[in-house]
Amino acid sequence: MCSVGDSFGVELEGGMEAHEYQCNHCSKNFKGIGTNVRCPKCFSTDVKCLE
Numbered sequence: 635m636c637s638v639g640d641s642f643g644v645e646l647e648g649g650m651e652a653h654e655y656q657c658n659h660c661s662k663n664f665k666g667i668g669t670n671v672r673c674p675k676c677f678s679t680d681v682k683c684l685e
């Protein structure tokens with residue numbers, strides 16, 4: 635988990651759809667876009683889609 639991702643955020647780009655995710659580490663709910671979703675609180679990529 636050393637990758638430095640800049641893909642987290644809630645910006646809505648054309649064609650990109652935001653989905654609701656929940657972090658498996660801290661249980662935070664957040665919206666993410668794309669396949670490299672990362673928790674904004676603990677930066678874990680161990681998240682699940684709620685939709």
Ligand SMILES: [Zn+2]
Nearest residue numbers: 657660673676
């Ligand atoms: Zn988290």
